[in-house]
Amino acid sequence: MTAGSAxxxxxxxxxDLLAQVPPGETPDLHGAFPRLEEERLRALEVxxxxxxxxxxxxxxxxxxxxxxxxxxxxxxxxxxxxxxTPAQRVVRVHGPGRFLGELGILTGQPAFLTNVVADPGExxxxxxxxLRALALRDPAFGDLVLRAFLVRRSLALGEGIxxxxxxxxxxxxxxxxxEFAARNRLPHRFVxxxxxxxxxxxxxxxxxxxxxxxxxxxxxxxLRNPSTDELAHVFGLRDVGTAEEVCDLVVVGxxxxxxxxxxxxxxxxxxxxxxxxxxxxxxxxRTSSIENYLGxxxxxxGGELADRAVLQTEKFGAHRSVPAEVVGMGEREGNHDLxxxxxxxxxxxxxxxxxxVRVRRLPVPRLEEFEATxxxxxxxxLEAQACxxxxxxxxxxxxxxxxxxxxxADHAAEVRLVVLESRLDENMxxxxxxxxxxxxxxxxxxxxxxxxxxxxxxxxEAVIVRDLVTGEQTRLPARDLMVFIGxxxxxxxxxxxVSLDTGGYVITGAAARRTTESGEADGxxxxxxxxxVPGVFAAGDVRSGSVKRVASAVGEGSMAVRLVHxxxxxxx
Numbered sequence: 001m002t003a004g005s006a007x008x009x010x011x012x013x014x015x016d017l018l019a020q021v022p023p024g025e026t027p028d029l030h031g032a033f034p035r036l037e038e039e040r041l042r043a044l045e046v047x048x049x050x051x052x053x054x055x056x057x058x059x060x061x062x063x064x065x066x067x068x069x070x071x072x073x074x075x076x077x078x079x080x081x082x083x084x085t086p087a088q089r090v091v092r093v094h095g096p097g098r099f100l101g102e103l104g105i106l107t108g109q110p111a112f113l114t115n116v117v118a119d120p121g122e123x124x125x126x127x128x129x130x131l132r133a134l135a136l137r138d139p140a141f142g143d144l145v146l147r148a149f150l151v152r153r154s155l156a157l158g159e160g161i162x163x164x165x166x167x168x169x170x171x172x173x174x175x176x177x178x179e180f181a182a183r184n185r186l187p188h189r190f191v192x193x194x195x196x197x198x199x200x201x202x203x204x205x206x207x208x209x210x211x212x213x214x215x216x217x218x219x220x221x222x223l224r225n226p227s228t229d230e231l232a233h234v235f236g237l238r239d240v241g242t243a244e245e246v247c248d249l250v251v252v253g254x255x256x257x258x259x260x261x262x263x264x265x266x267x268x269x270x271x272x273x274x275x276x277x278x279x280x281x282x283x284x285x286r287t288s289s290i291e292n293y294l295g296x297x298x299x300x301x302g303g304e305l306a307d308r309a310v311l312q313t314e315k316f317g318a319h320r321s322v323p324a325e326v327v328g329m330g331e332r333e334g335n336h337d338l339x340x341x342x343x344x345x346x347x348x349x350x351x352x353x354x355x356x357v358r359v360r361r362l363p364v365p366r367l368e369e370f371e372a373t374x375x376x377x378x379x380x381x382l383e384a385q386a387c388x389x390x391x392x393x394x395x396x397x398x399x400x401x402x403x404x405x406x407x408x409a410d411h412a413a414e415v416r417l418v419v420l421e422s423r424l425d426e427n428m429x430x431x432x433x434x435x436x437x438x439x440x441x442x443x444x445x446x447x448x449x450x451x452x453x454x455x456x457x458x459x460x461e462a463v464i465v466r467d468l469v470t471g472e473q474t475r476l477p478a479r480d481l482m483v484f485i486g487x488x489x490x491x492x493x494x495x496x497x498v499s500l501d502t503g504g505y506v507i508t509g510a511a512a513r514r515t516t517e518s519g520e521a522d523g524x525x526x527x528x529x530x531x532x533v534p535g536v537f538a539a540g541d542v543r544s545g546s547v548k549r550v551a552s553a554v555g556e557g558s559m560a561v562r563l564v565h566x567x568x569x570x571x572x
Contacts, residue, residue: 013084014056014116021078021118025095032151034144035097036071041124043141044071047134048126053117058083059100060115063219065236066105069131072098075121081161083114085220091161093118102156103149103307105131106314109236112162112187136315150307153185157381162187166203167214169194169386170458172372173225174214180228182382183279183286184322185303186235190385228278228323229342238321247273247319249564250338250348251557252326253490255282256550257540258354259309260557265352266316268561273346274318275338277325281306282356283487283541284550286378287400288407292429293550303380305550326355326493329536334571336535350564353494353506353531353538354557357487362395366453374460375481379404383482384411391477393463395450396484397421402432404482409441416476418445418465445474453481489542499532505544506531527563529556535567 026033036044050073053059059070062083070077072094079092079100091113094100100115105128126134135142156162165181167174169192181188193199193210203209206222216223218234232238249265251258254276265272279285287302313320325341329351338346359377361367367375376383379400384407392412394405397419405417417436424444425433436442445465451473452464463478489504499507512532514522529537539556541548546556 013088014058017080017083017088017090017116018056018078018118020090021076021093022090024093025076025098026092030151030155032148032155033092033094033098034148036099040141041071041073041097043134043138044069044124044126047130048124050122051125052122053077053120055117055120057117058114059117059123060111060113062112062114063110065108065110066101067128069105069126069128070100070115071124071126072096072100073122073124075117075123076119077123078116078118080114080116081112083116091159096121099145099148101149103153103311104236106146106149106311107236108314110234112156132315142315146308146311150304150311153187153307154304156187157185160189162189163216163218164189164191165214165216166191166199167193168210170373171214175372176228177214177216177226177231178382179378180231180279180323182380183281183303183378184232184235184237185307186231232323238324245271245347246335247271247346247348248568249273249350249352249561250275250336250346251352251354252276252338252493253282253354253356253540253542254280254306254320254322255354255356255540255553256284256305256309257356257542257553257557257560258282258352259306259313260554261352261354261539261560262318262320262557263309263312263316264558264561265564266313266318268565270561270564272313272318273348274313274320274322275324275326275340275346276322277341278323279306280310280320280322283359283400284553286380287403288379288381288384289403290550291403291431301380328493329495331497331533349535350567351536352557352560352564353491353498353536353542354540354553354560355490355493356541358490359483360486360488362450362481362483362485364450364452366455370453370455370458370460370481373458374455374479375483377483379407379482379484383480384408387412387480389413390479392416392480392482393418393450393465393476393478394482394484395419396482396486397424398427398484398486399429399432401482401484402428402436404484405436405442406432406439408482409439412480414443414477415441416443416445416478418448418450418463418476420447420449420468422447422469445476448474487541491542495533497533498536501544503544505546506538506542507544508538511544527566529560529563530567535571537563 082088191199248270249272251261251274262274284302289299291299328339391414395418409415447468451466455461463476512526537560539560540553
């Protein structure tokens with residue numbers, strides 16, 4: 001189905017949908033649907049064209065890439081989800097002056113909603129490439145569109161608009177799909193077999209049973225237990241370019257350091273490719289609010305910060321591929337080969353290792369029994385939804401643990417924070433420690449450690465905690481366990497030639513200099529963030545001696561690009 005022709009093919013569906021359209025238009029309560037002024041419309045008309053519309057005409061079709069930027073000049077447009085199915089419904093209505101679409105026109109993702117003309121009129125159509133060019137020439141216009149698209153994506157995520165995931169909250173496979181969708185900020189709705197009475201009826205209508213779950217429903221397609229790779233392809237997350245190309249720079253890891261390196265590399269003219277095994281955002285993307293990041297006095301979620309950075313990478317023409325797990329690296333003819341888990345490979349003149357850390361697991365008995373269902377390593381709206389009305393135990397005395405406790409206190413029945421330290425502000429920012437101590441909804445257990453877990457059939461019932469000073473054990477009722485106890489460096493994919501410290505972190509700078517068997521220097525001294533392999537740099541949490549903060553990671557990622565230029569200049 002192509003936009004513009006779908007109305008004729010699905011006229012009954014269109015008429016049924018348009019009968020639902022309410023009068024007027026959707027109020028703009030959050031700045032998601034701004035109205036363009038006449039001056040802005042005239043600028044758009046220079047690179048676009050006016051076109052009449054007909055009732056029932058599809059301008060943007062769910063599942064297809066947005067190739068044009070539409071602004072309504074007259075008439076009205078209805079925005080619908082699940083168009084052409086019995087579940088279709090109108091979620092927005094837009095009138096004159098408003099522009100249509102979503103983030104996909106900038107990121108290359110397919111549309112999650114269908115835009116159908118409700119009342120005939122006229123639209124201004126600007127090709128997608130012209131929109132990007134105009135946004136570069138006119139930053140104020142670019143900011144307006146970007147801000148609106150970001151808010152629209154947040155609204156869609158909060159309202160459960162988009163594709164559906166049907167499964168059990170206690171299913172490991174279902175949770176994997178939900179986490180992938182949430183971390184990549186893909187609009188979706190979870191239909192839980194355990195609590196949603198419509199779930200089994202929906203499955204029966206598809207000729208499926210609970211044993212066939214998890215199931216993903218999107219654009220009339222039924223995906224049975226799809227892999228995250230399959231979802232990535234369906235939703236347009238992968239874009240590596242061609243294997244034959246030699247990139248100037250490959251960045252491995254899409255956390256704050258990797259995203260900063262990608263933005264700066266691409267903006268400075270380097271052919272840049274960004275790879276990540278799971279999602280953009282890294283550990284920061286698992287955080288509900290970052291309050292001490294410069295320029296955001298009210299805080300910003302890790303997911304939104306990552307969204308903004310991803311759009312910057314698109315703006316400057318970087319390639320991005322997620323998920324794309326790097327499993328090995330080697331040198332060939334002065335370049336660096338990176339091999340991917342799916343059998344692909346990328347060649348680069350320089351590499352920035354920004355792969356960060358993997359979550360550290362609790363060393364307690366029975367962890368694996370509950371890990372797929374009741375143990376979490378992030379505190380985002382996804383985890384908050386799972387914890388509504390439950391008693392929760394949060395483990396970890398750093399900022400991540402503290403932020404998780406304050407965030408979950410708005411959703412869980414009870415929150416208990418367990419930390420090894422004798423003072424809460426020992427490894428936590430003072431402002432956050434003070435907030436927690438003043439919050440009556442959070443009970444803090446200092447100098448304490450989790451000893452055991454209780455429960456049956458993968459359902460957690462309690463966490464056993466030991467006071468390390470008195471030796472006393474306490475049983476804390478819990479349905480969910482949130483773990484934030486640091487991480488393990490993601491360096492297993494690196495070759496032996498890249499020097500690591502005793503903790504597995506990447507050594508850089510003078511300390512990484514190679515020596516011969518006689519102890520003499522072997523080659524030039526590495527640049528500040530350069531590893532023991534020339535042309536390979538490290539930034540962010542994965543680097544030995546780095547400060548584990550978002551702002552520091554962003555600074556290192558940016559600095560690494562400057563050093564890449566220096567390396568390329570001296571090796572030409």
